[in-house]
Amino acid sequence: MTSKKAVIQLLLLCGAVGLSSCAGKPPAATVSQMSQADLAVQQASKSKAPEYASLELYTAREQFASAQEAMHKKDYTQARRLAERALVNAQLADTKAEAEQARRAAAELRQSIEALRREAEQPVAQSR
Numbered sequence: 001m002t003s004k005k006a007v008i009q010l011l012l013l014c015g016a017v018g019l020s021s022c023a024g025k026p027p028a029a030t031v032s033q034m035s036q037a038d039l040a041v042q043q044a045s046k047s048k049a050p051e052y053a054s055l056e057l058y059t060a061r062e063q064f065a066s067a068q069e070a071m072h073k074k075d076y077t078q079a080r081r082l083a084e085r086a087l088v089n090a091q092l093a094d095t096k097a098e099a100e101q102a103r104r105a106a107a108e109l110r111q112s113i114e115a116l117r118r119e120a121e122q123p124v125a126q127s128r
Contacts, residue, residue: 024074026071026074026076026079027076027080029080030071030076030077030079030080030083033079033080033083033084033087034067034068034071034079034080034083036083036087037060037063037064037067037083037084037086037087037090038064040060040086040087040090040091040094041057041060041061041064041086041090043090043094044056044057044060044090044091044093044094044097045057045061047093047094047097047098048097048098048100048101049090049093049094049096049097051097052096052097052100052101053092053093053094053096053097053100054093056089056090056092056093056096057089057090057093059089060086060087060089060090060092060093061086063082063083063085063086063089064082064083064086064090066082067079067080067081067082067083067086070082
């Protein structure tokens with residue numbers, strides 16, 4: 001009887017030790033999401049996003065900082081959610097910046113075409 005009780009206690013102790021070692025390690029999905037968000041925020045920061053999409057970039061940075069804080073507190077679910085939001089906002093900032101650059105390039109091209117059109121419509125001075 002005592003040997004069964006000792007075995008059960010030993011198994012419970014091993015289970016508790018096993019669970020406690022798992023509890024200290026963040027889930028791989030959360031770590032992956034954090035890495036992706038970090039990379040996206042860095043990429044957006046290096047693009048034209050600070051110039052053309054500063055609000056979205058600021059939001060992404062704040063969300064990523066909050067995700068890091070949640071990781072520190074071992075609130076992995078919250079960290080993953082915040083990292084997902086940071087990733088989306090960083091991608092949005094990057095995309096908005098690219099769109100604005102394309103819009104400006106198109107406007108410049110339109111102006112150039114219009115200038116060439118006006119030049120082509122001017123009467124050619126005849127040589128004497």
